[in-house]
Amino acid sequence: MDLKLDHYTEGDTEIVVVEGEIDVYTAPRLRELLIDLVNKGNFHLVVNMEKVEFLDSTGLGVLVGGLKRVRAHDGTLDLVCTQERILKIFRITGLTKVFGIHDSVQDAIDKRSAK
Amino acid sequence: MATITLTISALPAHVRTARLMAATVARRAGIAAAAIDEIRLAVGEACSRAVAAHKVHCPTQPILLQMTDGTKTAPGRGPDGDAPAPAPHTNGHTVQRFEVVVSDRAPAKDADGAADPVNSVLDGLFLDSDDTPPGGISGFSPGLGLAVITGLADEVRIDPSDQGTVVRMSWPMAAEQAHGPSSN
Numbered sequence: 001m002d003l004k005l006d007h008y009t010e011g012d013t014e015i016v017v018v019e020g021e022i023d024v025y026t027a028p029r030l031r032e033l034l035i036d037l038v039n040k041g042n043f044h045l046v047v048n049m050e051k052v053e054f055l056d057s058t059g060l061g062v063l064v065g066g067l068k069r070v071r072a073h074d075g076t077l078d079l080v081c082t083q084e085r086i087l088k089i090f091r092i093t094g095l096t097k098v099f100g101i102h103d104s105v106q107d108a109i110d111k112r113s114a115k
Numbered sequence: 116m117a118t119i120t121l122t123i124s125a126l127p128a129h130v131r132t133a134r135l136m137a138a139t140v141a142r143r144a145g146i147a148a149a150a151i152d153e154i155r156l157a158v159g160e161a162c163s164r165a166v167a168a169h170k171v172h173c174p175t176q177p178i179l180l181q182m183t184d185g186t187k188t189a190p191g192r193g194p195d196g197d198a199p200a201p202a203p204h205t206n207g208h209t210v211q212r213f214e215v216v217v218s219d220r221a222p223a224k225d226a227d228g229a230a231d232p233v234n235s236v237l238d239g240l241f242l243d244s245d246d247t248p249p250g251g252i253s254g255f256s257p258g259l260g261l262a263v264i265t266g267l268a269d270e271v272r273i274d275p276s277d278q279g280t281v282v283r284m285s286w287p288m289a290a291e292q293a294h295g296p297s298s299n
Contacts, residue, residue, distance in 0.1 A: 024163040025127035056159050057259040085152050092266035093259060 002026065005033050013109055014042040019051035022059030030059070034066035043075025046108045055086050060095060067099065076100070078108040116185035117144075122177045123162070125169030125219075133180055134159035137215055141286075144184035144213050150286050154215065157267040160260040161217035161282040168221035168280065179218040184288065186214045212270075214285040223275030 003026035004019040014037055022030060037045060045066065049055070067077040078100040081087055090096045102108040119140050123129040137158040141151050158180070165178045261282075265271050268284035 021131065023127075023159060024130050024166060054155070054159075056156060056163060057263050058163055060259065088152075089156065089263060092263055 003029055005029060007033070007037065010046075010105070010109065013044045013046055013112070015105055016045060016047045017051070018047060018049055021054040022052060022062070023054060023056045024058040027058040027062045031062040031065060034062065035069065038066070038069045038073070038075075043070050043073040044112065045070055045075070045077045046102075046105055047077065047079050048105055049079055049081040049086060050083070052081070052083070052086055055089055057089075057093070060089065060093060064095070064098065076112055078102060078112065080105050080108055116183060118181060118183045121180040121182070123180070125166045125174055125176065125178055127163070127166055130159055130162040130166060133162045133178075137180070137182055140182045140184070141213055144288060146213055146286060146288060153267040154213070154284075154286060157264045157284050158215050158217065160264045160267075161215075161284065164260045164282070165217055165219035165221070165280070168219050168223075172221035176220045178220075179216075181214075181216045181218075183214045183216075185211045186285065187211060211288045212285040213288050214283065216284075217282045218279060220279040222277045223280045 002020055003022060006017040006019075008015050008017075016033065016037070018030065020026070034045070047063065047066075063077070063079070069075075070077045080102050081090075082103055087096075087101070090099065090101065100108065100111065102111060119136070121133060121136055123133055134155045138151050138155040141154045146154065162178060162180070169176055169178065261273065264282065264284060269286045270284070272281075272283040274281045274283070
């Protein structure tokens with residue numbers, strides 16, 4: 001299936017809900033959304049990937065790009081993902097050390113607040 | 116042994132078609148479910164890489180995929196350098212393999228980078244470095260895709276040349292499944 005994107009505000013955090021396949025064809029849309037959110041002053045992002053069916057290195061690149069942008073504003077970008085097939089690509093690339101990966105949106109928000 | 120060949124225009128939209136086709140052919144060949152996820156991702160990476168290379172060098176040229184079930188790993192063949200152990204033998208026969216070959220026609224100028232994907236990835240991941248180029252993804256290392264392929268495929272061989280790059284990936288097929296009747 002194609003890529004569906006949605007987002008909503010929870011406190012000082014913007015939650016981005018991604019559904020479908022993130023690849024070389026669809027990733028530019030996610031990149032544009034992340035850039036747009038940062039440009040509008042959202043520097044704490046949580047990307048919920050629970051409904052992502054496919055993720056490739058282009059998608060990883062977009063997430064790393066988003067992370068760079070929020071970090072430039074002392075912000076954060078955390079991920080919500082429990083799917084083994086998606087987590088595997090983060091492990092292969094060593095990106096589990098770069099991103100905070102959480103079991104739920106609430107968990108992601110709580111962990112950041114506790115820092 | 117069966118071969119399926121697919122030619123795609125060098126457009127991002129067709130990468131999905133290619134990986135779905137690879138997953139379908141792999142499933143029909145009797146590959147285990149976990150490996151099918153790996154094949155889908157690795158083939159997608161190889162095609163994404165090829166599409167990006169064609170976009171720069173030869174956007175009108177097509178990209179070629181060849182999927183073969185039942186290739187045999189000949190003794191002595193295989194990746195150079197840190198090659199995994201030779202394919203195991205079952206009853207004296209070489210285990211059959213499912214192979215996907217993705218061939219592009221973009222001249223591989225950066226042959227060294229392609230041969231060392233891991234280091235190029237690390238270069239691309241220096242997030243806090245001041246000298247990372249602005250613009251996020253556009254400055255992200257294309258070597259990441261090759262590193263993912265290397266991590267996913269059981270055997271990988273990448274041959275860059277002036278005529279293009281050939282990415283050859285393969286996975287072992289379970290011996291009994293390779294010879295069993297097709298359930299599909």
